[in-house]
Amino acid sequence: MSRTEGKNLRVVVYEGAGSQPLPDxxxxxxxxxLLAEGFEVTxxxxxxxxxxxxxxxxxxxxxxxxxxxxxxxxxxGETTVHFRDVTGVPAEGVVEVAREVRxxxxxxxxxxxxxxxxxxxxxRCTNCLQCLTFxxxxxxxxxxxxxxxxxxxxxxxxxxxxxxxxxxxxxxLFPKYRKGPINGDVVRAEDIQREAMKVDISTLLGxxxxxxxxxxxxxxxxxxxxERDESKALLERKRCLGKLKKDLDIPDEVLMTLPSAEDxxxxxxxxxxxxxxxxxRSTTVADTKPAPTEDDWGI
Amino acid sequence: MSxxxxxxxxxxxxxxxxxxxxxxxxxxxxxxxxxGVAFDAVADLCDMAARSDPxxxxxxxxxxxxxAACFPRAVKWLFHGAKTPLPEEGVEVLxxxxxxxxxIVAGLLAATAPETEAxxx
Ligand code: SF4
Ligand code: SF4
Numbered sequence: 001m002s003r004t005e006g007k008n009l010r011v012v013v014y015e016g017a018g019s020q021p022l023p024d025x026x027x028x029x030x031x032x033x034l035l036a037e038g039f040e041v042t043x044x045x046x047x048x049x050x051x052x053x054x055x056x057x058x059x060x061x062x063x064x065x066x067x068x069x070x071x072x073x074x075x076x077g078e079t080t081v082h083f084r085d086v087t088g089v090p091a092e093g094v095v096e097v098a099r100e101v102r103x104x105x106x107x108x109x110x111x112x113x114x115x116x117x118x119x120x121x122x123x124r125c126t127n128c129l130q131c132l133t134f135x136x137x138x139x140x141x142x143x144x145x146x147x148x149x150x151x152x153x154x155x156x157x158x159x160x161x162x163x164x165x166x167x168x169x170x171x172x173l174f175p176k177y178r179k180g181p182i183n184g185d186v187v188r189a190e191d192i193q194r195e196a197m198k199v200d201i202s203t204l205l206g207x208x209x210x211x212x213x214x215x216x217x218x219x220x221x222x223x224x225x226x227e228r229d230e231s232k233a234l235l236e237r238k239r240c241l242g243k244l245k246k247d248l249d250i251p252d253e254v255l256m257t258l259p260s261a262e263d264x265x266x267x268x269x270x271x272x273x274x275x276x277x278x279x280x281r282s283t284t285v286a287d288t289k290p291a292p293t294e295d296d297w298g299i
Numbered sequence: 300m301s302x303x304x305x306x307x308x309x310x311x312x313x314x315x316x317x318x319x320x321x322x323x324x325x326x327x328x329x330x331x332x333x334x335g336v337a338f339d340a341v342a343d344l345c346d347m348a349a350r351s352d353p354x355x356x357x358x359x360x361x362x363x364x365x366x367a368a369c370f371p372r373a374v375k376w377l378f379h380g381a382k383t384p385l386p387e388e389g390v391e392v393l394x395x396x397x398x399x400x401x402x403i404v405a406g407l408l409a410a411t412a413p414e415t416e417a418x419x420x
Contacts, residue, residue, distance in 0.1 A: 005350065008342065028332040031340060032325070035312040040354065041340045048337020049307045051357040114315045115345035119376045153349040173375035175345050175355055176316040183318070184373025238370070 006108030010040040010053075011098055012060045019062035020087070030061070037095050038110065039102075053079050057105045058096060061089040116176060117153035118163055120207035126172035131163045131172060139163075157254040165249070170207075187188070306313055306363035306389065308338035308407050315343045315362045318397045319369060322382040326400035327367055327407075334408060348377040363389035365407050 011034055015021045022030070027043070034041050042050045057080050064085045082105070084097050101133035104108055118131070118139065127148050132140040140163075141151035164182045170191050175254045177183040181191045300373035301309060310331060311321040331338055339358070347355055356372060359378055364385075368374050378385045393406045 007350075007352065008347075010354070019345065024333045028329050031332055032312075032328055035328075036314055038314060038342045038346075040342065043332065043338050043340070045335060045337035045381075049305070049361070050337050051309075051339045051354065051361055054352075054354045054357045107370065113346075115343060116347045117345075117349055119373065119380050121346070121372060121376050127397055168392065173370060173373055173376060175377060176313075176318050182369075184350050184370030184376075186372070291382075 008038060008040050009098065009107035010058050011044045011101045012044055012058060014044050014062040015042050015043060015298070016046060016059050019064050021153045022063065023064065026091070030086075030094045033091040033095045035100060037098070038108075039098055056080060057107060058082070058086065059101045060095070061086050061094060114158050114176060115153075116154040116158045116160075116174065118150055119150065119173040119175060119184075120150060122174060124169045125167075126169055126171075128168065130166055130168065134166045157251065159251045160249075160254045162250045162254075169194065225245060306365045306391070307358075307361060309366045309368075310338060310340040310407075311344045311366065311368035311395075312340060312342050312352050313345075313395075313411045315346060322402070323371055323395045323398075327395060330400065330404040331407065334404075336408060344374065344377055344385075345396065348381040351383070353379040355381050357386060359383045365391045365393065367393045367395055367403050367407055370394055372377050400413055 012244050013022070013027065015027075031041050031043065044050065056078055059082045061084055064083070065086070067085070070083060072083065073079070082101050084101065086094050087098060089097065099109075101107075121238050125148060127146075129142075129148060130217060132142070132148060136156060137149060137152075137155040139152050139156045141149055143149045161174045161182050163174075164170075164174060164177075170181055170187050172182070175184050175185045179185075181187045304374060310328060310330065312328070312339060328340070329364065331340075341354070344355075355378055360383075373392065374392045376384060393403045396404055398406075
């Protein structure tokens, strides 16, 4: 199962009729431990509204007065509800119970990843497709309406916000980034002046980002092949890429795992052709469409 | 009888990163747990958006909701990116990255529905 597949188990903490109320401290310990383990948690309370069931499996935990059935069918006939009595079970034990049910039901079991991927602010995006051309890892694509979209979240390199730096509209967010406006904070006038930053990037890289990456990579590779001391070569490569890292905030790991120069070249060319073709197609469609008549406008 | 709809409450634990201050997160969750209100809590909205989790649709479609998470602009476009956009009205996002816990909790538990608050501008 990839990081972006599967469904988390939803756990309902039930304290209504037929179940003893939990002491505040126990409720908090239980819910926070479950969240830390990647479960979704619903605290049910009389008269309170929560999200409707969306999954086929659910786990209901409570300090039940009577022995509850281990599983039951939901009213829709499709949802399977598992009940577990957790009377006297401490928070860690409750997590263990939930893990067991997760294992039995095949729900997603994935706790160690940082969901890191670009999120597009379509109020700002102008569909210039620069991000598509820039990203080397096929994170971006276009949808049926030829609009930019994030299609392979899983391909994005953790902690690398480089594409957001090349977006002329400051339209790319990484919600888990430490600073604004990339983290979703309000875009201020000075951020918009990053149109100038775009220029800075090309200056930094001698006007041709891919060219620079290629050169840097080639020289690093040559050093690798001629130097027997690999760690020394690695250090040297890191030093060469330092400026790039500093200015674009690209993590070492990404710089060191860049595809081969040929791959980068082929990828850039493919993206450029794709974008050009799309632009040509949309121009042709727009040009061949007859001008709207007064009838079309309803006047 | 009042027509006011009590909005649902959603708490995002931001489990897979340390961008929301631990103290704020913990304090908000503790106060929610003690408040007696019903609420949904998710481990990490970003993770759910990356998987286009169908639960996001249930959150988006279920009427007024108050969300304790991070920057409203991020939350708005996360839902949008998962193809389950939040409605323009009746949604309020409270930012645990910036506001103190007490302010967040007061916003979550305020008596009436938020007045047509968009998620971001
Ligand atoms: S670079 Fe920015 S403005 Fe251009 S398509 Fe990508 S997100 Fe939209
Ligand atoms: S939406 Fe915000 S608070 Fe929630 S997981 Fe993502 S970055 Fe963290």
